Amino acid sequence: MNDLLTRFQEREWVKSGGVQRTDSTGVLAAVREINRLELVGETMRYALETLAIAVPGWIRAQVTADWFDRYGSRFEQYRLPATKKEQAGLANTIGTDGFHLLAAIYSPQAPD
DSSP states (O other), X not given: OHHHHHHHHHTTSSOSSSOOOTTOHHHHXXXXXXXXXXXXHHHHHHHHHHHHHHOHHHHHHXXXXXXHHHHXXXXXXXXXXXXXXXXXXXXXXXHHHHHHHHHHHTSTTSOO
């Protein structure tokens, strides 16, 4: 629990010093949003890793260089944006990448 509270303090979701309630609605909502962002990012990373094993040449042609930075390491190790606007931007970017990947997978040129 201390690790979780430390992460919240680093992101300035809770103030240091004093007693913090870890069951407050605001804290739970912030955890849920970060969890969802990590989950969707980790899903993309897993899909890309699986495709890199199955069809490495094809997947390299489908992605751009910034994808390697975004999906190269686990999302729990990724420094997620602090503001809601930046988090929404990252979520939109991951969604756009996902739609691009799905379109490539279902295109007639995709390998079996």
